[in-house]
Amino acid sequence: MLRNKFENSLISKYIVFMKTTDAVSLISKIREQVNRFIVAEMAEQGVEGIATSHGDIIYTLAGKPRMTMAEVSRSIRKDKSTVTALVDKLIRLELVQKEKDATDTRITFVSLTPKGEALKPVFEEISHKLMDSFYTGFSVEEKKELLRLLMKVHHNF
Amino acid sequence: MLRNKFENSLISKYIVFMKTTDAVSLISKIREQVNRFIVAEMAEQGVEGIATSHGDIIYTLAGKPRMTMAEVSRSIRKDKSTVTALVDKLIRLELVQKEKDATDTRITFVSLTPKGEALKPVFEEISHKLMDSFYTGFSVEEKKELLRLLMKVHHNF
DNA sequence: TACATTTAGTTTTATATCAAACTATTTATC
């Protein structure tokens, strides 16, 4: 009885409200929003069938002549076995290529193909649009403050 | 030539630095940190073999007598087919149970078993610990400001 | 030089996740 009364009370509604708007939930939601945004933008630009992680690889390769698998793994913060699968898919799509190091044959380099290079401006545009949406209505001070507070959280773990 | 010069310049290093510390990357990193934190804490408390999503379900069920599959899906923001799989696993672990609605047989209710109920304090503690870590060194003002800025970003999508 | 250790990547296996197709039931409309 008492329990049900409490469950329908303003207090419990407030708690529920807090739960859905706490920083951790918000961070999780924003990440999903960013993901959806990027996938939608990629699809709109004709880059279909690939996930954000594939985009991350292309984005991280853009501007560099080549990277090792381990470097890509570190750069996009995905396990090396995951990167093996992701790069394989990008090879199938002819967007990147692999080549073995001549001196140390353990090492495999990944680089963009011309077709992959051609996507550079697309990803730059998406990145731009993302930042525009993300920071709409933000003053320079607010941007700095958000970054400062996020870094503070980051260092708390 | 020029290209390589640029790639080793301070400017490019600054760009790389910015890339790894922009708000989007930070949000992504923090989410991963939080995930790892929760999984580690669960393992430490003997709640092993389940992912954060399973924890989310138990957490959202705690305090409520029961929820429909659709409600759980909405609450943890996962597709209904995903929830089917997650709940099935929790049933195998005897942490939750299902029952069909008597009047509308399409509806399935999910609720915690006694064994699942017993985890309530564990999850409350984890939630507590998480907040403590997350906000270490934060003033009340900073907490409010972070929440405000994150909500602002959230509403920009 | 031989053996152990480290390193780079891949394969295997398992899981979370979602979209699309499907089943079963309820509600709406004619």
Added chain:
DNA sequence: GATAAATAGTTTGATATAAAACTAAATGTA
């Protein structure tokens, strides 16, 4: 009341992801 539309869940198929075991090559050490 019969048929269409909507709703709640599940099943199926595909993919990203990671941990663990593995392969192959380079490096260190005796």
